[in-house]
Amino acid sequence: MPYIFNTPEQQQEMLKTIGVDSLEALFATIPSELRLDRPLEIPPALTEMELQAHVSRLAAKNVGPTSRVCMQGGGAYDHFIPAAVDEIARRGEFYTAYTPYQAEASQGSLQTFFEFQSLICRLTGMDVSNASLYEGGTCVSEAAFMAMRVTNRHNRVVLLGSLHPEYQQVVETYLTHLNCEVVVVPCVDGAADPAAVDAAMNEETACLVIQHPNFFGTLEEAEQLTEIAHKYGALSVVSYDPISLGILKRPGDYGADIAIAEGQSLGTPLQFGGPYLGLFSCSEKFVRRMPGRLIGQTVDRNGKRCYVLNLQAREQHIRRDKATSNICSNQGLIAIRAAVYLSLLGKQGIREVAELSCQKAHYAAEQLAMVEGIELLFPERSFFKEFAVSCSEGADYLLRKARQAGFDLGPELSRFDYKNASDQFQTGVLVAITEQRTRSEIDQLVTALKA
Amino acid sequence: MRNKLATESLFALSQPGRRGAEFPAADVPERPLSELIPASALADKPTGLPEVTESDVIRHFVNLSTLNMCVDTHFYPLGSCTMKYNPKRHERLASLPGIVDLHPYQNQSDLQGMLGMLYEMQEMLAEIAGLPAVSLQPAAGAQGEFTALLTAKAYFEDRGEKRTKVLFPNSAHGTNPASAAIAGFDCVQLASSKEGLVDLEDLKAHLDDQTAVFMVTNPNTLGLFEKDIKQIAQMVHDVGGLVYIDGANMNAILGYTRPGDFGGDMMHFNVHKTFTGPHGAGGPGSGPIAVRDFLADFLPGPVIHFHPDADETDQYTLETPAKSIGRVRSFYGNIGILVRGYCYLRTLGAPGLKAVSENAVLNANYLKALLKDVLPVPNGDLCMHEFVASASKSKAANGITAMDIAKRLLDFGFHAPTVYFPLVVPEAIMVEPTETESKETLDAFAETIIKILKEDPEFLHQAPHSTIVQRPDEVVAARNPILQCCEPQ
Numbered sequence: 001m002p003y004i005f006n007t008p009e010q011q012q013e014m015l016k017t018i019g020v021d022s023l024e025a026l027f028a029t030i031p032s033e034l035r036l037d038r039p040l041e042i043p044p045a046l047t048e049m050e051l052q053a054h055v056s057r058l059a060a061k062n063v064g065p066t067s068r069v070c071m072q073g074g075g076a077y078d079h080f081i082p083a084a085v086d087e088i089a090r091r092g093e094f095y096t097a098y099t100p101y102q103a104e105a106s107q108g109s110l111q112t113f114f115e116f117q118s119l120i121c122r123l124t125g126m127d128v129s130n131a132s133l134y135e136g137g138t139c140v141s142e143a144a145f146m147a148m149r150v151t152n153r154h155n156r157v158v159l160l161g162s163l164h165p166e167y168q169q170v171v172e173t174y175l176t177h178l179n180c181e182v183v184v185v186p187c188v189d190g191a192a193d194p195a196a197v198d199a200a201m202n203e204e205t206a207c208l209v210i211q212h213p214n215f216f217g218t219l220e221e222a223e224q225l226t227e228i229a230h231k232y233g234a235l236s237v238v239s240y241d242p243i244s245l246g247i248l249k250r251p252g253d254y255g256a257d258i259a260i261a262e263g264q265s266l267g268t269p270l271q272f273g274g275p276y277l278g279l280f281s282c283s284e285k286f287v288r289r290m291p292g293r294l295i296g297q298t299v300d301r302n303g304k305r306c307y308v309l310n311l312q313a314r315e316q317h318i319r320r321d322k323a324t325s326n327i328c329s330n331q332g333l334i335a336i337r338a339a340v341y342l343s344l345l346g347k348q349g350i351r352e353v354a355e356l357s358c359q360k361a362h363y364a365a366e367q368l369a370m371v372e373g374i375e376l377l378f379p380e381r382s383f384f385k386e387f388a389v390s391c392s393e394g395a396d397y398l399l400r401k402a403r404q405a406g407f408d409l410g411p412e413l414s415r416f417d418y419k420n421a422s423d424q425f426q427t428g429v430l431v432a433i434t435e436q437r438t439r440s441e442i443d444q445l446v447t448a449l450k451a
Numbered sequence: 452m453r454n455k456l457a458t459e460s461l462f463a464l465s466q467p468g469r470r471g472a473e474f475p476a477a478d479v480p481e482r483p484l485s486e487l488i489p490a491s492a493l494a495d496k497p498t499g500l501p502e503v504t505e506s507d508v509i510r511h512f513v514n515l516s517t518l519n520m521c522v523d524t525h526f527y528p529l530g531s532c533t534m535k536y537n538p539k540r541h542e543r544l545a546s547l548p549g550i551v552d553l554h555p556y557q558n559q560s561d562l563q564g565m566l567g568m569l570y571e572m573q574e575m576l577a578e579i580a581g582l583p584a585v586s587l588q589p590a591a592g593a594q595g596e597f598t599a600l601l602t603a604k605a606y607f608e609d610r611g612e613k614r615t616k617v618l619f620p621n622s623a624h625g626t627n628p629a630s631a632a633i634a635g636f637d638c639v640q641l642a643s644s645k646e647g648l649v650d651l652e653d654l655k656a657h658l659d660d661q662t663a664v665f666m667v668t669n670p671n672t673l674g675l676f677e678k679d680i681k682q683i684a685q686m687v688h689d690v691g692g693l694v695y696i697d698g699a700n701m702n703a704i705l706g707y708t709r710p711g712d713f714g715g716d717m718m719h720f721n722v723h724k725t726f727t728g729p730h731g732a733g734g735p736g737s738g739p740i741a742v743r744d745f746l747a748d749f750l751p752g753p754v755i756h757f758h759p760d761a762d763e764t765d766q767y768t769l770e771t772p773a774k775s776i777g778r779v780r781s782f783y784g785n786i787g788i789l790v791r792g793y794c795y796l797r798t799l800g801a802p803g804l805k806a807v808s809e810n811a812v813l814n815a816n817y818l819k820a821l822l823k824d825v826l827p828v829p830n831g832d833l834c835m836h837e838f839v840a841s842a843s844k845s846k847a848a849n850g851i852t853a854m855d856i857a858k859r860l861l862d863f864g865f866h867a868p869t870v871y872f873p874l875v876v877p878e879a880i881m882v883e884p885t886e887t888e889s890k891e892t893l894d895a896f897a898e899t900i901i902k903i904l905k906e907d908p909e910f911l912h913q914a915p916h917s918t919i920v921q922r923p924d925e926v927v928a929a930r931n932p933i934l935q936c937c938e939p940q
Contacts, residue, residue: 001806002798003536005889006813014817014890018833023809026816026833027707029676034713040706042575045800048540055794059549061564063557072554075781082472084505092523093516096537099733100519102867104858104918108518109732115461118935122499128934132734134590137781145633166781173751173777177604178635219492247484249494262781271545272565273555273782274590275735287932293733298928301913306920310928316593316629317872321638326629329591329723329738333731340512343461344471346502352474355484362487363479382489403558411556439478 067406069441071364073217073386073432074411075136075164076273077265079243079353080436081341085267088340095333099293103308109332110307114295116339123245123342123350124259125252126281130292132335133278133327136262137167140209140239141174142280142291142325143258147207147235148180149289149324150257155180156204160197160225161187162214163239165416171209190218190378190388197225201232207258211239213248217361217386217430218378223254230255242266242279244384246354251281258282267341268334277334288314291325356435357385360442364433365389367446374398374449377428386432388413395429398449405448407441453919457514462938464511465501471508499940518919519732520866526892528818530837530869530881531624531672533702533724538798541727541791550790555782559768566767569786570755572793577741579701579804580718581711584747586754587739587784592699594779595719595738596630596666598751601776602742603664603693603717604634605749609774614663614692620649622672622873627697636663643875647673647830649683658690668697669713670704670835672873672881674815684714693717701725702885703812703836706805710741717742722785726792737788748774753783810886811836814893818884821897825904829876837883839876846878850908853878856900858922859914863899 006014011023020026027035046054070078089095093108100106100113113131120129133139144157157175159168161184172182185192185200191214201208208229212220226236235257240248243265251259263277264270280292287294288311296310316323345353365387369376377388391398395412402409413428433442484493503511520527527534545551553565573585589595600617607614617631618639628638639657644650649667658665665687669677677683684694696715702725710718722728722737730736742750752771759766769783799807812835819828819838826840845851857867857880869881884893903911915921 001803003538003887004806004810005887006810010890011810011813014813018813018816018820020816020833023813026809026812029678029831029833029835030704030708031678031681034681034708036581036706036708036712040801040804041578042796042801042804043571045803046797048798051540051794051797052544054797055544055550055568055790056547058564058568059547061567062549062553063561064549064552066548066552068561070552070554072556074556076555078554080474082505084471084509087509088512088516090542091513091516092537093519093521095542095729095731096522097519097732098527098529098532098534098730102520102857102861103923104861104915104920105520105866106518106732107919108515111458111515111518112512113732114934115936118462119500121935122940134594134735135781137778138590138594164781166778169778170780173601173779174633177601178633219488223491245494245498247488247494248492250498253494269551270554271551272553272562272786273784274780275737275785275787276782287934294932294934296928297933298924300920300924301922304920306923308923308925308928310925310932310934313929316625318625319629320625321628321632323625323629323632326593326597326626326633327591328593328624328626329721329734329736331731331735332733334735336512336732340508342500343503343508343511344505345500346465346469346471347497347500348470348502349472349474350498350500356474356477358484358487359477359481360479362482382487382492384488399558403561408554408557415556435474442479 069407071431071433071437072408072410073430075262076270077432077434078270078436079265079434081267081269082344084344085337085340089333089337094336100309107306110295112336112339114297114307116335117295119339119342120279120281123242124281125250126259127284128287129281130290130294132331133280133292134331135274135276135278136239137170139260139278139280140167141171143237143260144171144175144207146258146289146291147237150235150286151206151233153204153206156183157206158183158185158200159209160185160192160211162192162216163209163211164215190216190381191220192225194221194224194228198228201228201234203232205232205234207235207237209237213241213244213384216378216388217383218381219383226255241384243354243357246350247358263338266338268337275331275334277331277338289324290314292327293330353435357433360437361385361387361433364431364442367442371446371449385434386430388428388430390427395427398429401449402445405445407445454514457510460936460938461511462501462936464503464507467502469502469504471503471505525864525866526888526896527866528868528882528884529866530883531699533883533885535727535885536887537727537729541794544794545787545790560764563764563767566755568793569789570757570767572789573755575796576720576739579705580741581709582718582741583744584750585739585741586750587789588751588779589719589738589740590780590785591734591736592719592721592738593626593630595740596626597634598779599695599717599719599740599742600630600634600636600664602746602749605774605776606746607663614661616661617664617666618657618662619666622875623666623668624672624697624699627666647675648677651679654683654686658686660690662690662692664693664695666695666697668699670700673830673839674834674837675831676835680713699724700836703808705808706801707808717746722788722792726795728788728791735785735788737785748772749776751776751779807886814884814886814888818882818893818897822900825901826880837881839873840880841876842878842880845904851904851911853880855911855914856880856903859903859911860899861915862917865896865899
């Protein structure tokens with residue numbers, strides 16, 4: 001039997017020490033009428049060799065980037081992952097450790113998470129970062145909860161319609177049953193209209209949630225929108241693309257109160273949507289209202305610098321129903337990946353990745369717009385590495401044609417359920433270009449689409 | 452031996468001009484950034500990220516990693532956490548091309564292998580739970596609890612009922628009340644009986660037509676099977692409520708009994724515990740839920756459907772249930788962890804899973820028997836996969852606390868058990884050895900505890916003595932929080 005040590009002889013010896021005569025007797029407290037009287041009906045056991053063949057067969061049935069070039073976006077991006085990231089994340093010392101509750105036995109994790117927090121602060125210009133939340137969507141609902149606590153306004157939040165539609169759905173799931181109104185400001189032409197946002201805000205609103213660059217890849221007037229939020233005493237919550245901060249102004253530079261992100265781009269593979277990484281940072285004055293684990297620096301009994309889980313009185317294992325969040329397991333190992341990634345890239349590397357993605361995306365947009373029947377959906381808008389196109393023959397036609405030529409584009413906007421969406425969304429398709437894409441790939445795609 | 456230089460702050464290693472990653476020059480015609488991005492949106496200074504080489508990064512984090520205890524290196528009997536061995540084949544298989552590199556918005560026909568695997572995972576979890584409908588979405592156990600509570604809420608509302616209360620015993624994990632609170636329920640904490648089980652009288656006193664859900668961990672956090680669970684479930688059902696099983700302790704009962712068979716209507720699995728996730732220094736987890744058929748329509752979307760008669764390219768589809776509560780996260784779940792759980796279930800099969808629980812329970816009872824004279828267990832004769840001992844006796848006799856024992860164990864190369872949880876046992880020491888440990892390890896651990904209890908109490912209050920740091924000051928940390936490196940940018 002795999003992974004089990006006790007031999008039958010040892011089992012007998014152990015049972016004798018316990019004072020019972022069979023393994024079955026150990027389960028005496030489970031009433032017999034509740035026992036399963038048959039084996040579980042699950043597939044038979046496989047040896048490692050058989051399992052590898054089986055899983056490899058399943059993997060081969062998927063069409064992945066080995067045969068398809070990924071130009072897909074919508075919150076998950078094909079950025080390059082340096083080998084050193086995998087090397088560190090595969091260390092058993094990290095991935096087979098538990099949450100660092102026992103500080104003396106966990107200084108490796110604790111210092112790494114402390115440095116992760118520091119890297120996120122330096123990337124975003126925010127004062128404090130936690131040690132991770134689940135992913136980009138739940139970051140928005142956690143930020144909304146925190147804004148409600150901070151402002152003591154529990155009945156209303158405002159989201160821009162250009163926020164990732166799945167994040168909008170997550171917020172609705174989390175908030176609407178609490179009698180909190182979730183107001184979505186419709187996005188008509190690719191970015192928010194500040195006047196419409198102003199009109200949607202009021203003094204009952206806990207926060208304004210801005211995604212910048214937004215779901216369509218377009219830049220928002222994040223600074224102006226933040227000012228609008230503040231005018232009503234609401235918090236400005238900015239969902240950013242971590243790679244974009246290589247060239248864009250940081251949320252901390254323009255007054256965001258809470259900065260959140262999907263951190264997958266920072267060294268984590270696409271792996272069909274998870275596990276990813278929720279990044280959550282905020283102003284120092286809100287630190288005791290934050291969700292999630294925080295690592296703090298302190299000294300030990302000999303005065304030596306060290307690290308511990310800090311301000312645990314916010315958390316569920318202490319505060320129970322009064323906790324700032326129900327989160328327990330976070331995304332530790334993915335945060336470690338992000339820490340290694342950001343360390344490797346450094347000041348210069350993050351700028352290069354951002355700039356390459358931006359330059360290549362603009363080249364791709366320019367070339368695609370020259371294909372007959374394809375237009376940029378929001379030609380007047382500035383974008384970072386992702387943009388929306390529409391196709392006169394329909395989104396399905398464009399996606400299929402690209403696939404046949406070996407390219408995955410998308411997601412198609414019709415995939416999502418938009419409120420107040422205009423018709424143009426029905427034909428829209430997102431295209432995301434990272435530093436990994438080459439001019440020759442882009443040219444091949446364009447040639448195939450022209451044919 | 453220790454390279455102290457390498458584990459200095461990452462930011463102290465930084466030197467202007469050093470590089471850890473380089474990228475090729477642009478192969479497209481470059482335009483000035485100011486033509487692409489409005490000046491108002493462009494950063495006016497670089498980020499404050501450090502400048503280090505790849506070998507700096509490797510040496511730094513590899514050396515840091517060696518400051519951890521982990522399952523690969525140590526016995527880690529952390530109660531409630533199921534720190535079992537993490538098979539290496541899982542890491543290899545979860546990293547295969549065609550699994551690790553799939554984009555969540557790829558065309559469904561291109562994902563049939565992945566969707567097929569996840570569908571099979573749904574089916575296996577349903578069978579182990581005895582509950583037919585599964586959502587793989589929740590990112591961790593706590594999110595599974597929250598998701599199930601919202602599912603229950605939607606079910607009641609659909610029936611025109613408004614129920615406001617969630618009940619749970621005082622031995623519950625903190626996530627139970629925390630999840631109930633954010634799901635908008637009033638939390639009602641119940642007493643435990645003298646035996647450490649749900650107090651039926653107290654339960655009865657609090658059950659009424661406002662009761663939505665009774666949440667219970669079974670086996671409970673004391674490592675005891677709630678023997679009256681069938682009656683408890685009946686009492687909850689009699690007032691129209693639903694029973695939620697916190698599946699944190701599933702490692703004890705795999706193939707022996709199923710939450711659906713003992714009265715549970717909903718449950719979550721902790722794939723990172725029971726199905727050896729791994730734990731990743733705190734996450735990622737994966738907390739799929741299983742529910743009764745009448746709750747299936749309310750699950751978050753999407754779930755995976757199987758159409759056996761369809762073409763091979765369309766057999767598995769992502770579908771949103773009819774009356775879905777909506778999404779609880781972006782995309783579909785912590786797939787990388789679910790793939791590892793899938794590999795585990797396919798490696799063990801039904802007899803293997805049963806052997807897991809047998810040996811987990813055997814190891815726990817054996818260790819409990821070895822320690823019974825020095826660390827008595829207040830509740831229960833036989834335990835399941837873990838037991839909660841109390842250091843009250845040693846504390847009264849010579850002042851040796853649960854914390855002292857936990858910290859001193861580190862000096863002997865054992866990770867500490869969970870201490871001071873559950874809250875219902877004074878000086879609690881919660882030990883979960885798991886099935887992936889040998890009798891020899893358990894013997895050595897017990898001998899060490901017996902030895903520790905004979906040591907000088909003053910010496911123990913200062914323990915550990917051999918670790919890299921010793922008793923960090925948490926009060927100082929909380930009073931004036933330092934939450935990021937203070938080196939200049």
